[in-house]
Amino acid sequence: MAGKPGLISGVVRDPNGKPIIDARVYFTGGPEPLPDIAALTNSNGEFTLSAPSAGTYSIESNADGFSPKAATVAVASGQRLHLDIRLER
Amino acid sequence: MPTRRKPSTPTGGHTPVSNLSKEAAQISAVKAPVSNPPSEGTNPKTIKPRDDGAEAVKGFKMVEATEATLADLYTAPDTSELSDIGVASFGPPPPATETVHGPDDRVQITTTAVYPWRAHASLLITAADGSRWIGTGWFIGPHTLMTAGHVVYIKNSGVAGRDGWVRNIDVMPGRNGSSLPYGTVKSANFHSVIGWTNSGDENFDYGAIVIPTNLGSTTGWFGFGVFSDGDLLASVGNISGYPGDKPAGTQWYDARRIASVNPRKVFYDIDTFGGQSGSAVYRIISGGRYGIAIHAYGGATTNSGTRIVRPVFDNMVAWKA
Numbered sequence: 193m194a195g196k197p198g199l200i201s202g203v204v205r206d207p208n209g210k211p212i213i214d215a216r217v218y219f220t221g222g223p224e225p226l227p228d229i230a231a232l233t234n235s236n237g238e239f240t241l242s243a244p245s246a247g248t249y250s251i252e253s254n255a256d257g258f259s260p261k262a263a264t265v266a267v268a269s270g271q272r273l274h275l276d277i278r279l280e281r
Numbered sequence: 282m283p284t285r286r287k288p289s290t291p292t293g294g295h296t297p298v299s300n301l302s303k304e305a306a307q308i309s310a311v312k313a314p315v316s317n318p319p320s321e322g323t324n325p326k327t328i329k330p331r332d333d334g335a336e337a338v339k340g341f342k343m344v345e346a347t348e349a350t351l352a353d354l355y356t357a358p359d360t361s362e363l364s365d366i367g368v369a370s371f372g373p374p375p376p377a378t379e380t381v382h383g384p385d386d387r388v389q390i391t392t393t394a395v396y397p398w399r400a401h402a403s404l405l406i407t408a409a410d411g412s413r414w415i416g417t418g419w420f421i422g423p424h425t426l427m428t429a430g431h432v433v434y435i436k437n438s439g440v441a442g443r444d445g446w447v448r449n450i451d452v453m454p455g456r457n458g459s460s461l462p463y464g465t466v467k468s469a470n471f472h473s474v475i476g477w478t479n480s481g482d483e484n485f486d487y488g489a490i491v492i493p494t495n496l497g498s499t500t501g502w503f504g505f506g507v508f509s510d511g512d513l514l515a516s517v518g519n520i521s522g523y524p525g526d527k528p529a530g531t532q533w534y535d536a537r538r539i540a541s542v543n544p545r546k547v548f549y550d551i552d553t554f555g556g557q558s559g560s561a562v563y564r565i566i567s568g569g570r571y572g573i574a575i576h577a578y579g580g581a582t583t584n585s586g587t588r589i590v591r592p593v594f595d596n597m598v599a600w601k602a
Contacts, residue, residue, distance in 0.1 A: 197439035216415065216525030218555025225483070225580035227431045230525030230555035232405075232413040240412070242438040252555075254526050270439075 195269030198243035202275030204233050204253050211237025212279065215255035220262070223247025243267040253277045290599070294476025294485045295592035297599065300433075300446035300469070317598065319569045322501025325396035330565045334517030335536040336397070341388040343517070343536055387533040387552050390521060394462040397570050399455035399500040402426055403523040403530050404490075404559065406450050408435055410442035417522035418452065419561040419572065420502035422601040423495035426452060427505075428559030429577040429587070430477035433488040437481045446471055452492055454500045456523065456530045463500060466492045472600050484545035486577045487587045489600040503561055505572035507594050513542050513573060516564040520576055524554035539573075540583055545590065547574040548583040555579070562586045 204215040217239045218230035224245060231239045243249050246269045254260040258279035265273055291297065321327050331337050390398045406414040418426035430436075435444050450471075454463040468490050476485025508516070521534040541548045547562060553576060562574035574586030587593065 197437060199439055214529070216529070216556065218525045219579070220554070221579075221581060225578035225585060227429065227486075227577060228553050228555055228558040228579045228584070229406075229429075229431060230415045232415060234412070240440055242440065244437065252526060256529050260526060 195245060198246065198267035198269065198271045198273065199240055200243055200249065200251065200265060200267065200273050200275060201238065201240040202277055203237045204239065204255065204277045204279060205237055206258070207278065207280055209278070211235075212255050212258070213237065215239075215253050215258075215279070217241065217251065217253045217277075219249055220252050221250035223249075245269070246271075251275070253279060255279055257281060289595060291474070291592035291595050293592075294474060294480065294482060295596060296475045297596050298473055298475055298478050300471045317504050317506060317594075319504035319571065320498075320501045321396045322399070322497070323499045325501055327396045330568060334519075334565050336519055336521075336534060336565075338388050338390065338534055341534065341536070342386070344384070344386055345538070385552055386537075387524075387527075387535045389527070390532040390534050391457060393455040393457040393460075393532050396501045397503070398521060398532060399463065400497075400502055400570075401521050401523075401532060401560070402452045402454040403456040403532070404428065404432060404450050404452060406432060407448045408443050409445050409448055410440060411448070412440075412443060415523060415525055415556045416558045417556065417560040417576075418450075418490055419559075420454070420497040420500055421489075421505060421572070421597060422502055423497040424491050424493075424602040425497070425600055426490045426492070427561065427572065427575055427597065428488055428490055429575055430473045430486040430488040431577065432559045433471035433490060434473045434478050436477065450490055452490060452496075453530070454496060455532075457532065458528060458530050463496055466494055466496060468492045472596070474596065483578060484587065487575045487593060487596075489597070491600070491602055503563055503570045503572050505589055505594065505597055507589055507591055508564075508573060510542050513539050513547060513564075513588075516573065518547070518549045518551055518562045518564065518573070519570075520549075520551045520553060520557065520560050520562055522553065522557035522560035522576070525556035526554045542588065545588055546585050547588045548585045550583055553579055553584050
């Protein structure tokens with residue numbers, strides 16, 4: 193593991209901008225093998241994933257009743273990024 | 282009279298650790314005869330597996346490795362088109378980074394109250410900071426489920442208050458969406474090894490959950506074993522679990538031949554997604570299901586699990602209750 197982990201935080205919202213509780217957020221790829229675990233958003237629709245090393249990460253979010261949404265983010269060592277993910281029905 | 286080797290306590294990175302004090306762990310552990318064969322539990326209604334080492338699941342077609350797919354497995358991804366640092370863009374993820382490699386062969390299991398599917402559990406994990414996560418576990422005894430180390434102990438997250446033993450885990454065996462045929466059991470009794478808890482080394486990424494009821498006697502459990510490289514490379518690896526990209530709490534199955542092994546890991550092209558950490562990677566021997574690895578990582582070209590080698594096996598025997 194190289195350097196300090198980066199943090200990818202964000203909020204998952206519905207098409208009206210309302211936070212979605214219990215949306216799943218997980219990596220689908222990255223610069224190294226990643227734990228195959230998924231975060232659940234809290235009551236404010238928030239999540240924080242740890243990016244263990246610098247590089248480009250693919251993230252996906254999904255919730256029942258919505259289509260999955262993918263994001264690609266480039267993270268530097270120790271960097272904190274914020275994503276606003278809006279799921280479509 | 283046959284003799285049984287008493288399992289020794291592993292050392293080095295495999296030195297076992299628990300979130301409970303030694304005394305508390307001894308009290309909560311149920312002393313029972315230890316064996317490594319599987320049990321199908323009560324009224325299992327098990328469907329006979331196929332002859333090719335995969336489960337007989339309707340709609341499932343196993344993809345055999347070809348020269349083209351193997352070349353795909355061992356070719357480094359093209360990173361020349363990577364975005365600049367700090368760029369965040371939305372769109373389809375780059376194909377080379379998916380943990381589903383090529384066509385997605387996963388098939389949903391709807392008969393989750395039947396063995397072996399009910400020996401898998403959907404996990405709702407509450408970390409020390411209150412954040413919640415999903416994962417997968419599998420019974421190895423009446424009280425004990427195996428899972429990934431990072432399911433029970435979070436390491437190097439960089440988030441204040443998150444690292445360490447998780448607060449608790451809700452165990453939901455045989456879950457099928459909102460249907461919980463065996464209910465939910467909450468556990469705060471976990472095991473892992475110092476190679477994971479101290480070092481965060483993925484080669485030691487395995488752990489166990491001990492539940493306060495003997496639900497595994499009903500659901501049944503998987504056997505587990507230590508196998509040679511040759512045995513593993515000739516095996517079909519089966520994985521079933523609870524991925525986050527599918528409807529909440531639904532169980533999905535895939536199987537393919539094991540791609541490669543090293544002394545601590547097993548690598549495969551079996552499709553997985555976030556939420557399947559902790560799933561059994563298992564082979565079928567004479568109709569019995571035997572864990573060969575604990576699924577833990579999704580990679581650019583292969584997925585991987587912690588191989589059940591002798592120290593892992595000895596810890597599993599010791600943790601089995």
